[in-house]
Amino acid sequence: MKKIIKTAFIVIAGICLFSSCQKNQSSITKRPITLRLSEVHARGYPTSLADAEFARLVEEKTNGRIKIEVRPGGSLAENETDSINALKFGDLAFTRVSAAPVAEYVPKINAILLPYLYRNSEHMWKVLNGSIGQDILEEIERSGSGLVGLCYYDGGARNFYMTRAVRSVSDMAGLKI
Secondary structure: OHHHHHOOOOOOEEEEEEEOOOOOHHHHHHOOEEEEEEOOOOOOOHHHHHHHHHHHHHHHHOOOOEEEEEEOOOOOOOOHHHHHHHHHHOOOOEEEEOHHHHOOOOHHHHHHHOOOOOOOHHHHHHHHHOHHHHHHHHHHHHOOOOEEEEEEEEOOOOOOOOOOOOOOHHHHOOOOO
């Protein structure tokens, strides 16, 4: 699993999760299997691009035995909470979600979301890829939720999520924050 975590997932905010379902090893080796990955963001968004790279790497590393079908744009689940629930029910194999909805199962994940916690990107990755971040990923599995955290993604720093374009301060005039 550490090999997967160390692979190049240097984009996207959140956590990639998959359900802990048991598969018969002999069925995997006999014929390829396809697993679905839900993504709420649109095709072309950084998280969707990272999901596609994850799918490519899985297919490459398994010599085509396992294929990941990435479904962006909320086509499989309307929001990240619905994605997590679909994982728990076995309707999905993977999803990429932000850390916040995972806090329902692992409250200490909120600690990595605090503002001004990291000096810079290098510091953030040192924490997330170090013992603190790995302990939180392991805690997801230990939580009894049926989920397993694979890695952290970084969607970049931002101050506001908006449903409309903001290119200058004047674009925010009249908005309630």
